[in-house]
Amino acid sequence: MSEVLVLIEHSEGNIKKVSLELLAMAAGIGEPSAVFVGPGADAAIATLGDHGAKTVYVADGQAFLDHVVVPTVDVLAKLVAEKSPAAVLIPSSADGKEIAGRLAVAIDSGVITDAVAVSADVVATQNVFGGATIVHSRVSKGTPVITVRTNSIAPVQSGGSATRVDVAAEVSAAAGATKVVNRVSVQKSGRPDLSEAAIVVSGGRGVGSDEGFASVIEPLADSLGAAVGASRAATDAGWYPHQFQVGQTGKTVSPQLYVANGISGAIQHRAGMQTSKTVVVVNKDADAPIFDLADFGVVGDLHSVVPDLTARVNARK
Amino acid sequence: MKICVCVKQVPDSWAEKKLTAADSTLDRAAADRVVNELDEYAVEEALRIVEAGEGEVTILSMGPDEAADSVRKAISMGAHAGIHISDPALHGSDALATSLVLAKALEGRGFDLIMFGSESTDARMSVVPAMVSARLGLPQMTFANKVEVSGSNLTIHRVTDYGYDEVQSSLPAVVSVVEKTNEPRYPSFKNIMAAKKAPMETLSLADIGLDAAAVGLANAWSEVKDFAERPAKAKGTVITDEGNGAEKIEEFLVTQKFI
Numbered sequence: 001m002s003e004v005l006v007l008i009e010h011s012e013g014n015i016k017k018v019s020l021e022l023l024a025m026a027a028g029i030g031e032p033s034a035v036f037v038g039p040g041a042d043a044a045i046a047t048l049g050d051h052g053a054k055t056v057y058v059a060d061g062q063a064f065l066d067h068v069v070v071p072t073v074d075v076l077a078k079l080v081a082e083k084s085p086a087a088v089l090i091p092s093s094a095d096g097k098e099i100a101g102r103l104a105v106a107i108d109s110g111v112i113t114d115a116v117a118v119s120a121d122v123v124a125t126q127n128v129f130g131g132a133t134i135v136h137s138r139v140s141k142g143t144p145v146i147t148v149r150t151n152s153i154a155p156v157q158s159g160g161s162a163t164r165v166d167v168a169a170e171v172s173a174a175a176g177a178t179k180v181v182n183r184v185s186v187q188k189s190g191r192p193d194l195s196e197a198a199i200v201v202s203g204g205r206g207v208g209s210d211e212g213f214a215s216v217i218e219p220l221a222d223s224l225g226a227a228v229g230a231s232r233a234a235t236d237a238g239w240y241p242h243q244f245q246v247g248q249t250g251k252t253v254s255p256q257l258y259v260a261n262g263i264s265g266a267i268q269h270r271a272g273m274q275t276s277k278t279v280v281v282v283n284k285d286a287d288a289p290i291f292d293l294a295d296f297g298v299v300g301d302l303h304s305v306v307p308d309l310t311a312r313v314n315a316r317k
Numbered sequence: 318m319k320i321c322v323c324v325k326q327v328p329d330s331w332a333e334k335k336l337t338a339a340d341s342t343l344d345r346a347a348a349d350r351v352v353n354e355l356d357e358y359a360v361e362e363a364l365r366i367v368e369a370g371e372g373e374v375t376i377l378s379m380g381p382d383e384a385a386d387s388v389r390k391a392i393s394m395g396a397h398a399g400i401h402i403s404d405p406a407l408h409g410s411d412a413l414a415t416s417l418v419l420a421k422a423l424e425g426r427g428f429d430l431i432m433f434g435s436e437s438t439d440a441r442m443s444v445v446p447a448m449v450s451a452r453l454g455l456p457q458m459t460f461a462n463k464v465e466v467s468g469s470n471l472t473i474h475r476v477t478d479y480g481y482d483e484v485q486s487s488l489p490a491v492v493s494v495v496e497k498t499n500e501p502r503y504p505s506f507k508n509i510m511a512a513k514k515a516p517m518e519t520l521s522l523a524d525i526g527l528d529a530a531a532v533g534l535a536n537a538w539s540e541v542k543d544f545a546e547r548p549a550k551a552k553g554t555v556i557t558d559e560g561n562g563a564e565k566i567e568e569f570l571v572t573q574k575f576i
Contacts, residue, residue, distance in 0.1 A: 011479075068475065068484055069447065069457060094435075094443065094460055094476070101444025104413060105451040110538030111412065113442045123542060129334040129439075135341075135544040142538065177456035177490075182483035184474075193478065199575065224576070242497045243476075248330045248438055249355065249496050257575050268331055278573060279553075280566060291555055296569040300558025308563030313576055 002030040002086035003055070005079055007072070007099065008048065009091045013040020015047055017196055018091040020155035022148055023052040027156070028120055030086040033057060034162065035079060037072050037169070038064035049162030051155055056162045059169040069098045070175035075167055077106040080143050087122050092147040093195075100147045109142025116152040116254070116275070130248060130271020150196050151254050189228075194244060197227035199257045200276070202246055203239075204231035204269070206262020206284060206302055210239040216306050217261060223313040229253065229273075231263045247272035261302045265290025282306060318372030318466070320363040321428040322396070323419055323449075324356040326380045326387035330438040340534060341541035342409045343439060345381065352387045355434030357394070357501035358494045362464055363432050364395045365499065370466075373397040375428070379407060379418050385519070393504035393512035404522040409534025412440070416448030418532060421525045423453060430471075433493040435460055446493040456486035459493040 004026035008019040019034075026032035034053040036044060041058040048056050057079060063071040076088060076099070088103065090096045092114050104111035115124035122144050126135045138144070194200065201221035203213055213230070221228045230240040232247050246253055248271040258276035263269055265281075265288055273279075274293055281290050281297040282305050291297045298305055328334050328348035335344040363374045374396040378388045381403060388399040402422055410418070423431055431453075436443040450457035458464075461473035462481065469488045474481040476495050504512070522529055530536055556565055570576045 068459075068482070073451075093478075097443045098447040098457070098459060101412065101416075101442070101447040102451045102457075104444075104538065105416065105448050108538075111442075111444065112539055113444065127547070128336075128544075132333065132547055133336060133544055134547055135336070136542040137539055138542060139539045140537065174451070174454060178458060178484050178486045180475075180482045180484050181472075183477075184480045184483065186480035252441075257570075257573075266331065267333060274547075278575075280569065281555075282562070282566075286555075286557070291553075293550055294555060295553040295573075296566060297553060297555035298558050298562040298566060299555065300562045305558055305562040305566070309566050312563055312567045313570075316576055 003033045003083050004030040005076065005083070005085045005088045006032055006034050006053070007076065007088070007090045007096065008034050008036045008044070009093060009096065010036070010040060010044060013043045015044050016091065017155065018150040020051045021150065021153050022089045022091065023048065024156040025118055025148060025153050026089055027052045029118060029122060033085070035076060037075055041164070045162055045164055049160050050157055052158045052160065053162040054160070055165055057165050057167050059167040061169045063169055063171045063175060066180055067171065067175045068178045068180065069095060069102065071169060071171065072099050073102040073106060074172050074175060075169055076103050079167065080107050085143060087118070087144040087146060089118070090145070090147045092149045096147050100145045104145045107142055109145055110139030111145040112137055112139060113147045115146050115148045118146055118148065127275050130267065131275040149254060191221060192225070192227045194227040194229055194251055195253060197253070197255055199224050199226035199259070200229045200246070200253050200255045201226045201259045201261070202229035202231065202263060202273070203234055203261050204263030205233040207234060207239060212303070213240050216303060220259070220306050220310045223310045226259070231269045260290050261306055263290050264288045265293065318367055318370055318430070319375070319428045320367060320372060320430045320432060321375045321377050321423060321426070322356065322359045322363045322391065322432045323377045324360070324387060324391045325353045325378065325437045326350050326384040327353045327437050327439040330354060334439060336544050340409060341544055342534065350383055350387065352390050353434055353437045355436055355438065355496055356391070357434070358496060358498045359432040359434045360391050360394050360396065361499045361501040362494050363430070366430070366464070366466055375400060377419065377422060378402070379415060381408070385517070388517065389512050392515045393509045394502055395508050396515070398515055399517040401517060401519045402525065403519060406522055406529035406533045409537060410532045411537040411539055412442050412444050412448060413538045414532040414536070416445050416452055418525065418527060419445070419449050420452035421527050422520065423449070429488045431455070431489070431491045435493045435495045446491055450491035453491065456490040458484060458486055458490045461492055461494050462498045464492060464494065
């Protein structure tokens with residue numbers, strides 16, 4: 001059975017959920033092999049094996065911290081040349097897409113981004129135009145390079161274990177052309193990452209102010225253990241930081257539950273969330289297009305409904 | 318300082334978009350055509366860099382004949398010249414072909430900075446800047462929300478999940494900028510008039526030394542097998558709040574096992 005390379009996304013060895021999802025997806029195509037670059041592999045190998053990886057290729061070194069994107073591409077290109085995998089699966093993050101793009105150029109192969117499923121014969125399913133159109137496509141030249149969205153498949157614990165294979169990492173001229181001189185972390189909210197969260201609580205124009213986000217939207221999110229999102233109207237008004245914008249421009253999310261509060265549901269917003277599994281809507285305007293997506297909707301004032309809901313959810317704990 | 322900003326003509330991001338039944342490519346006639354709004358941040362950033370020192374900004378676009386309008390539109394923000402690559406053979410080109418065409422058109426022109434918006438609002442792949450960087454062998458300085466040029470050195474803030482990385486390279490380099498990096502200006506009347514007279518090169522594939530067999534739908538590295546409109550979602554339950562809205566949502570979340 002052919003190997004399927006899965007690039008593991010991690011933060012200093014803490015494996016992101018999407019990586020384990022990709023191992024499950026890879027198992028449907030061939031034999032999953034994890035590719036782990038940068039420091040922290042020791043603690044990760046058992047988890048990767050337990051989630052289906054038969055092999056973990058490890059490329060460690062300062063290069064992966066010092067330089068942007070390219071060192072990872074170099075490792076993947078080398079592995080593709082040596083192992084002739086059936087496909088390379090990469091998380092659909094900003095870095096992941098750039099890695100995929102450069103890898104495709106390096107190995108002269110086709111690339112598909114933002115897949116939500118990949119079949120045994122490597123046909124990818126994509127939800128394009130904000131989920132309005134479902135496309136099946138395949139790579140017709142070279143080794144398929146496919147980036148896959150978070151929450152596309154559930155991770156599977158197989159109870160297996162993986163063999164570690166170390167891969168030498170050299171810094172190519174292209175990799176050395178950029179240098180990371182400083183890494184700056186902004187204050188973390190303690191909430192789950194918006195693009196990975198199982199539940200997203202979002203606010204729009206109806207929230208009315210930044211104070212509204214702090215006193216109404218965030219408390220509901222925290223009661224549900226959810227990430228906070230915002231519509232473009234809310235971020236343009238400066239009520240919530242731009243990096244939390246869900247929509248055509250901004251983040252695309254596909255959580256198990258999306259709670260839209262005071263969001264009318266213009267195409268700009270729907271494009272970022274309409275593949276959510278379950279949608280709950282609170283909006284004053286019964287004619288708001290967001291209700292077309294609602295599994296459960298309440299026509300009412302979010303400023304009374306949402307705090308009441310927050311209290312009820314908290315009371316159940 | 319010579320800067321080239323690559324722009325793409327896309328369907329209006331507030332409009333519904335469709336694929337054509339005939340060949341599964343974007344239906345460009347189905348919606349108003351505009352400059353990809355994320356590219357406007359790149360144009361603005363380029364203009365600010367030359368205004369702070371000296372230099373010229375050139376707009377480059379690959380696209381059908383109508384894309385010339387988007388080149389003029391971008392020039393009218395205050396840029397100086399335009400390059401439009403248009404050839405019937407380009408129809409249906411994928412990201413690999415697009416990056417090949419852009420790289421060929423950029424080669425040997427001596428640009429210090431080649432700038433992009435971080436993604437297009439139609440395809441949303443976010444791969445072309447990285448691909449062009451790879452093809453030209455220039456530093457990839459992408460996903461920037463801050464761009465600083467000092468002599469022949471470039472520093473950007475690359476947006477990350479946790480904040481940003483401060484990244485340095487030499488010039489020339491390929492830069493992409495993210496949304497909200499700046500406030501793109503509206504074209505002034507003076508610049509709109511100037512854009513009509515700005516020098517514009519219209520180039521075919523032959524002009525940039527590429528063969529039609531390297532690009533287009535038939536030669537793409539990937540292919541669409543089929544596509545379908547997402548079926549409309551089954552109508553959910555919608556109630557009017559009579560003081561019981563929260564209670565009803567709570568019941569729904571319980572039956573769905575979210576709480």
